[in-house]
Amino acid sequence: MRLPTALTTKLIALGVSFLLVAMVSIAITLWATWKLDGGAAAVNEAGRMRMQTWQLASAAQLQTTVAGRAALVQRFDDSLRLLRAGDPARPLFVPWDDEVEASFAQVERRWAQQRAQWLAESPPPPERAVALAEEFVTAIDRFVLSIERQLARFTAILNLFQFVMMALAIAGAVVILYTGYLYVIHPLASLAQGLQRVQAGDFSVRVDVDSSDEFGQVAAGFNRMTETLQSLYGELEAKVQAKTRDIEAQRARLETLYEVSALLAEADTIEELARGFAHKVRELLRADAAAVRWSDEANQRYLMLASDCLPQELAEQERSLLAGVCACGSLQPDARTRVIPILAHEAAPMRLCARAGYESVVSVPIRLQHRLLGECDLFFRSQVQLSTEETALLDALASHLASALEGLRADALEREAAVSEERALLARELHDSIAQSLAFLKIQVQLLRGAVQKGQTAQVQRILDELDAGVRESIGDVRELLVHFRTRTNTDDIERALQETLRKFEHQAGIATRFAVHGQGLPLPPDVQVQVLHVVQEALSNVRKHARASHVTLEVDKGARWQLRVRDDGAGFDPQQSRGTSHVGLQIMRERAARIGAEVQVVTAPGQGTTVTLTLPPHPVASATAPTALAIDQEASA
Template sequence: MTTPDPGFTASPPALSQRLSTRIVASAIAALLLIMAMILGTLWLSWQLEGAAAAINDAGSLRMRATKVAVELQKPAPNLTVHQSRVNAELALQDLTLAQLVSGNPARPLFLPSESLVQEQMAQVVHYWQTVLKPAAATSLQTGSSQPYLQALPEFIRHANQLVLLVEQNNERQNDWLRLSQGVLALVACAGTLAMIYLLYLWIILPVLRLQQGLQKMARHEFGVRLPIESRDELGILAGGFNQMADELEGLYRDLEARVQDKTAQLAAQNRELSALYEIEAFLNQPGDIETLCRGFLQRVMPLLDAEGGSLRVLDGHSGKLHLTVSEGLADALAAEENCTRLHDCLCGEASQSGMVLVHDFRQRPRAEGYRCSKEGFAALAAFQIIAPDQVLGTFALHFHAPRDIGSADSQLLRTLGQRLGVALLNRRLSAKARQLAVVEERSLVAQGLHDSIAQGLNFLNLQVQMLDLAAKADDMAEVREIVPLLKTGVEESYQDVRELLLNFRSKLGPGELMSGIEDTVARFRRQCDAEVVLDVQEQGGAPLPPEQQLQVLFILQEALSNVRKHACASKVEIMMRNGADFVLQLTDNGDGYDPAEVVSRAEGHIGLHIMQERARRLNASLTLSSVQGEGCSLLLKLSQAVRQAA
């Protein structure tokens, strides 16, 4: 595998090594070269323009010199005017010569600096000053133009020579201008090609290499590497690409192994979740505690391939662990460890520390002192069975070979111990709830027996004693009076027994309260001659759940039983309203009772206490009101706030 340049660094390059620095420097150099050549062509064109003006003025020297000759030859009617015209032409000639000598940058106007041109100009000026101009003055004085005309041809020859030299110099400068323009065009073309080449070399080629590398990487050719030819930004990018390729090649090489590892991990996690789900579903099934513990142990042992297992329940009063179930343990070992103290075994230590793991008993001091080791087990894993705020016991897994328990397996076993603890606690609470329900129902049965059958049997006992006395006294009249009373008492006791049996067997489903009330009223009508008015109105209230329906029906049955036994009523009115609140009211026109007297001997009115107890089960209010000789009324009200959903 190709490795990156050992000198490569991912830090930003130095200013001199940056690609942007090279591009900017190249652009500035090209700009300076082009500007220099442009300035040179401008200077040449300026020189050409000045030389053209010089040619023009040099040519005007001949014209002005000829014009002076013309002025000298004109007739002169006025000598002063004639002299002034000639002097004016001479002055213009002097000015032109002066400008040619000194030049005028504003026009521009200047003679080339070539020595031949300057020497010829000096000859023109010298001839003008020393020959031709004095000849003009002589001609003005003598009035004859002959001296000036004789000197004029030589001046024109010097001026022509000057013009010729300036024109030759101008042609050479034109050649230089054309040459510089050609060179400028060539430099522009070469510079453009150079910039294109440099940009290709610096930017396009590295980017193309990077693109090709990425295409190969996309085809899973992870052995591709880019050459690092510079230390600029693209060089850093190439180095980064090579590092990425190294990592991807390593990752791709190990990908299959990693996929296999991940697959194995997912399979293990899936196995753990499946086991957890299966055990959770099992723990939620009904069954006794021993079945629950044995099924738990049988499902946990295969998870870690354990050859043995045991589950112990902690007795909080004695501080001992009792072996509840075991799997794979010898009978002698199970009998020996049936009941152990917390500090006598490793399972006891686990109940206090939360977990005990023994990789190999042979590596522990006094290994022969452990009962598990004597039975051939080499490793042990013990965990708490814990419910909220309390330890219920421990479970242990036994292995014949040395075994390490990983953190994932340990966490799973801890979680299973917690779930088992919750399930055991729920079983215990359910058993206590059933026990309390049986106790409460037995209490109500005892109260019902005491209030009905016990009183009837007491009455029959008194009548039997009186019958015995009458028989001993041979008082047949008394016997004849007592026998019908005994018959009536037996019939009443029989009716009380049947009524209690019917109450105990009463079962209501959702929405069956009305039928239960109608059956109870019909039975009361068969047992009593009193008129019964039943008024039931459904006012949009939801049906009561079966448990609350049964308690309401028991209260109604007990109230009607009291009316039948004690009230001597001729009319009973029953009203039920099922709206936002549930209301049951029973009113009779019987003898009534004195509430103060009832309170004073409350132990004699078990039926009233039974109704109050059932109302408390409903979380309902029960109001009893009566006036001696004016009947009594019972009002049961279950408010909306405490109603249960059916």
């Protein structure tokens, strides 16, 4: 197998090759330059030796001392040693070859011949000094000329390698461009053309895979992608049609669910609810008949609430089924929606359904949370199978029916409780007012009969006056009850109802009133408003009956805890000694306050008027039950 050559490996190999060639060329160029620099420095040093030679000649002509000429000779010796040894730090070195070596050896020999003459006590005569200097300078010139010829060769080498580097740069650029086109641009162009054809909808396009590098892998992946897309596109229409059918089925199920929910929300009676549900479910499943059965608390008997398209004879015979007598009405607490095959005519337990021509029945339990309420039966004249979606839909519809039936039952219980509460309220009002007044009148009538029989004229007149006062008080109680039951509260604010109550009190009792409201607070719930209003009415009733007041004030403090005060300037009473009708009125007020978690406080004294204060809790809520005023009165009297 041929190992795949990655594009990165190709590029690295190409780059390393060019780098090695460039480094070799640069090294040779640096070496030639270094040689040229060292040779140039040697030429300069040789030129300085020429200058030093003429300085010796001048010193000889000027009869310079031996010490002065020795210093010049020492400098000359240092220059020769420097040229021979070189100085890499400058750099300075002679580019030695045979010619340079021979010319430098001649310079050294001539210097060895002349050195002693320059250091003698008597220097050479001027003509001799000039001749010696010219002879030595000529040797140095030959040495410099040999160095320059060597430097010329190095310069030629440097120029050659510079030209080679320029050629390498051009060749490298061409190779890089060609390599980039071969390994990058051409594969990318092929992929781009393939993508354009894919965008145009041609999924049959394939890209030639002529390498095993990264672009070859990408091209292979592109080919696999287009092959997959071509396969998916071929199956897409079938999948879209199947998905469309699924969506349509889901839409139909949702539409049915909405229709059944709307039907359940609009139904007012259990019969109407069950009949509409049976009809809708039968149409949904295309069943031949449907029945809705309701179970008792012990799940021992099932009553048929409604049926749709069920034969009349079968409906009459199965109107009430004992559990276990038939496959219908035999649900267990953990039962689920199931399809039950109907057996032959002679076989139990579904011979009635078999006689009617049914072959299958679908049993759907109607369950509210974990409590089994009944079942819905769907009858089919053929074999039937339910899908998972249909089973889930039937369970959801049955759950909606259970909730709707439970809601109707709860509404009925609430209405019954409201009627009972209203009757209890009316009974308490009649007991606490008119019944006591009638009992008082009955006693007065008995006393009147006795006085008439005894001929006690004065006693008869007094009893008649009391009877007249009692009748008037009873009439006032009746009117007051009518005011109580006709007064309505406002769900946003109780002020209007309180003002209306106070205005009616002022009209009936002829007592001046004042109404004051302070602060801001959240509105009271309607049921709490009713109890508050009745407490205020009872307080005003006590003022009318017992206080003999000339002015009454009703103050309302709104806030986190509402507070209402009924204050009068009447006669007042002693709370410790009052056990009469006023005591019953206080018990009534306390009872109503207890229903909303409130407190009633009475501040009074003989001759100083009475103040009744109702203080509500931060979040008052009306209680469902409360003790009656009669029971409280009996307990207080015990």
